[in-house]
Amino acid sequence: MIEAIMKIHTTSSSVTFECGDAAMIGNGEFRASSGKVNGFILYADTLRYENGAKLSRDEQEHLKRLYQRFALDHEDFIDWDI
Template sequence: MIEAIIKIHSTSSSVTFVCGDAAIIGNGEFRASSGKVDGFILYADTLRYKNGAKLSREEQEKLKCLYQHFVLNHEDFIDWDI
């Protein structure tokens, strides 16, 4: 089970969560309001481990909770569709 998010890497269409030995990848798109980018929408059905295995619903919820903990000390940029 995933215990913590250590780093987050993003591109214009994906996010990689580095969680110790595991890496989780998800796809999405930037969100904008008033002509400015203000976040990233992450599509839950695209979440998968680096080896290609999809995350279960419980793992998706756990990742979302870990992300919320991670952003306590970092800038928030993802809007989850879970």
């Protein structure tokens, strides 16, 4: 099981979580408030490994917990729809 998120990369429609030897990719869109971008909405049903395999519900929840730990030391910008 993945133990930590090392880096996160985003584009206008996707986010990639680098976790050591594995990477997970999900689709979404930027979130805005008062005319300014203030985050990214991640659609959990699009989460998949780099090889295309979908994440299970448990793996999605685990990734979300890892993200919450990651966000303690980094700016929080993802809204999860899980």
